[in-house]
Amino acid sequence: MKIVIINYGAGNIQSIMFAIERLGFKAILSNNPDEIKAADKVIFPGVGEASSAMKMLLESGLETLIPTLKQPVLGICLGMQLMCNKSEEGNTKGLGIFDxxxxxxxxxxxxxxxxxxxxxxxxxxxFNGINENEYMYLVHSFYAPSCPEAIATTNYEVEYASALQKGNFFGTQFHPEKSGDIGEQILANFFKL
Structure with missing residues (x-):
């Protein structure tokens, strides 16, 4: 299985790489459109601030590629937020995958x-094999409100979408790669899709 982590300069790549290796897979880091298109699974990470991350995505030309991908794609943390319509953080226009x-x-x-x-x-x-109310690791100041595409909910001041899905696109606000065995099970489930 070919797993590609999108490399656009805004990722917490190392912990994702280690989590994938613990599951017995290898991932490559790439910003090459042909390599990304040829992958069986794509991970779209993101750490940092939305407008500067989006600027890096625009500079790499990947903002037009990502929404056209047909294989399972997993956006993590800021990666998920960039897949939404827009973010209040830096008044950033997103990829518009999640409405x-x-x-x-x-x-x-x-x-x-x-x-x-x-x-x-x-x-x-x-979330196959994952119980309701499991604990996941989060670090974020912005959130996606509850919406029809929500596939998991978390409560912090308000109930919000801590995971989203639309077709082959998935997003988690939490960091599965930093969430112990449960997080690794979620990654394993993603690789089985």
Whole structure:
């Protein structure tokens, strides 16, 4: 199986690479459109600030490629947020794969939300064998509100979509690669899709 992690300069690549290796797979890091198109599975990571990450994506020319991919694609954290219509962070236009706008938590709560929180209302093969209310690791100040494409929910000040799916596109606000055995099971499920 050919797994490609999209390399556009805004990824927390090492921990994802290690998690994939622990599952017995190898992944390559690439920004080559032909290599990405030829992959069986694509991971779209993201750490940092939305507008600068989107700028890097535009500079690499990958913003037009990603929405056309036909194989399973998993956006993680900022990667998922960039797959939405737009983000309040830096007033950033996203890829428009998920039909939801990313907004900021209010000053009533500590941001970023950092640490472990529960996921529930699980509804996708991504969560096969995963129990409701498992704890996942999150670090974020912006979120996708609950919407029809939500496949997992988390509560932090409000209920929000902690995972999204539309066709072959999946996104997790949490970091499966940093969420222990449960996170690795989610990655394993993704590789089985």
């Amino acid at each position: 939801v706008d990313v907004i900021k938590f209010t000053p009533k709560v500590k941001v970023p939300q950092m640490g472990w929180n529960q996921i529930y209302n699980l509804k996708s093969p991504l």
